[in-house]
Amino acid sequence: MREWTRFDVIVKGKGMWLQDTKGNLFLDGVASMWCNVWGHSKDELVKSITIQAKKLQHSSLFNLTNDKAEELATKLVRLAPNMYKVFYSDDGSTAMEVSAKMALQYWYNKGEKKKTKFVTLENGYHGDTTGTMSLGYVPAFFSRYKSVLFPTIKIPSPNKYRTPNGFTFEDYVDHCLDEVEKTFSQNNNIAAFVMESGAQIAGGVTVYPGGFQRKISNLCKKHGILFILDEIATGFGRLGSMIEYQNQKSTPDIVSFGKMLTAGYLPLAVTLASKKIYDAFLGQHHEMRHFFHGHTFTGNPLACATAITNLALYKKYNIIPKIKKNSTYLQSRIDEISDLDLVGDVRHKGMLMGIELVSNKMKKSPIPLEKRIHQRIFNEAKKHKIYLRTLGHVVMIVPPLAISERELEFLMDGTIDAIKKISEKIT
Numbered sequence: 001m002r003e004w005t006r007f008d009v010i011v012k013g014k015g016m017w018l019q020d021t022k023g024n025l026f027l028d029g030v031a032s033m034w035c036n037v038w039g040h041s042k043d044e045l046v047k048s049i050t051i052q053a054k055k056l057q058h059s060s061l062f063n064l065t066n067d068k069a070e071e072l073a074t075k076l077v078r079l080a081p082n083m084y085k086v087f088y089s090d091d092g093s094t095a096m097e098v099s100a101k102m103a104l105q106y107w108y109n110k111g112e113k114k115k116t117k118f119v120t121l122e123n124g125y126h127g128d129t130t131g132t133m134s135l136g137y138v139p140a141f142f143s144r145y146k147s148v149l150f151p152t153i154k155i156p157s158p159n160k161y162r163t164p165n166g167f168t169f170e171d172y173v174d175h176c177l178d179e180v181e182k183t184f185s186q187n188n189n190i191a192a193f194v195m196e197s198g199a200q201i202a203g204g205v206t207v208y209p210g211g212f213q214r215k216i217s218n219l220c221k222k223h224g225i226l227f228i229l230d231e232i233a234t235g236f237g238r239l240g241s242m243i244e245y246q247n248q249k250s251t252p253d254i255v256s257f258g259k260m261l262t263a264g265y266l267p268l269a270v271t272l273a274s275k276k277i278y279d280a281f282l283g284q285h286h287e288m289r290h291f292f293h294g295h296t297f298t299g300n301p302l303a304c305a306t307a308i309t310n311l312a313l314y315k316k317y318n319i320i321p322k323i324k325k326n327s328t329y330l331q332s333r334i335d336e337i338s339d340l341d342l343v344g345d346v347r348h349k350g351m352l353m354g355i356e357l358v359s360n361k362m363k364k365s366p367i368p369l370e371k372r373i374h375q376r377i378f379n380e381a382k383k384h385k386i387y388l389r390t391l392g393h394v395v396m397i398v399p400p401l402a403i404s405e406r407e408l409e410f411l412m413d414g415t416i417d418a419i420k421k422i423s424e425k426i427t
């Protein structure tokens with residue numbers, strides 16, 4: 001933290017651009033932590049916040065409800081196949097905490113109190129709270145908190161670039177799936193399998209191979225294990241489809257959305273549950289079957305109104321086909337990026353790209369931490385008027401979905417140039 005004592009202070013956002021106190025402009029290359037959809041200060045969204053702010057700013061969902069929370073929930077269950085009810089929270093981490101508690105209590109209410117284990121994928125990420133660090137254990141982030149995390153059964157996650165020796169990639173994918181099947185067969189105490197939907201992002205941008213998620217979903221059904229999906233970063237168009245689990249032909253029992261739900265304007269996340277899950281919580285008060293979870297700002301009407309407007313904008317601007325066009329453009333730059341000295345691998349789907357930097361392309365060896373690659377990339381990108389952020393040694397390209405082709409070109413030109421400049425300095 002000694003290296004991060006001075007920050008550029010952002011005071012304004014317009015379209016794809018952020019402006020700091022000195023008037024410098026930066027293209028928002030990471031959609032302000034992967035959540036911005038339409039760019040900043042979008043008229044319709046600002047108007048919707050203003051109108052709602054004059055009517056009702058907040059009213060609790062404890063014993064009451066509010067019109068915006070009701071309307072949004074109705075829209076979300078229409079949008080998400082097989083989902084029946086919505087539980088509101090404030091951010092992705094809490095939405096995933098909710099999904100885990102829901103799964104545990106589902107089995108408790110069913111009288112199966114031993115079903116308390118979670119099976120997860122290595123390198124998955126589900127948030128920064130204690131429960132979600134347990135579920136999505138990225139060792140580089142969380143090893144220092146290990147003593148307080150609950151144990152989960154971890155299944156290896158296929159990453160083509162880092163396929164272990166002795167396997168072809170296809171064989172390795174089969175091996176991972178065999179591990180899932182073996183784990184399910186050998187343990188009768190499993191509550192749920194938890195994974196990100198479509199791709200792992202924070203764990204290094206790893207896009208699942210075709211059929212991987214569907215097969216896990218089918219194995220869960222076969223063994224009577226709940227299937228929990230995390231679409232917080234990958235749903236709402238990031239990977240090119242509105243509902244990624246539908247695209248993956250998988251059927252979760254519980255799924256969470258966040259980030260782009262409000263177009264990145266206000267904090268809101270949701271956990272959706274199927275009817276099977278919901279029904280297990282019904283009972284008389286004295287039976288105490290109800291879900292023991294709630295936050296002060298659960299179902300905040302300002303955030304829900306913004307999400308409703310955001311959903312209308314997805315329809316109005318028909319954004320999903322446009323994402324495909326931008327995605328094709330990103331794809332067209334991959335060869336050029338792969339040729340750069342420091343680049344080991346480029347992984348891409350929809351409006352998500354991860355550029356893995358290595359110190360030796362042949363050996364795929366990581367760049368030593370002392371080289372401060374994250375800071376160099378950030379600073380170099382700023383010189384190119386771009387706000388870029390790396391996760392570990394993976395440069396993340398996660399722009400607002402509605403970015404124009406011209407701005408996307410600016411982003412990619414600047415990123416490529418920044419990587420070139422850094423490679424001159426550190427090799």
Ligand SMILES: Cc1ncc(COP(=O)(O)O)c(C=O)c1O
Binds near residue numbers: 092096
């Ligand atoms: C897949 C996934 N799940 C959960 C989270 C946690 O969301 P939040 O940062 O809103 O708590 C993130 C955040 O990046 C994420 O990528």
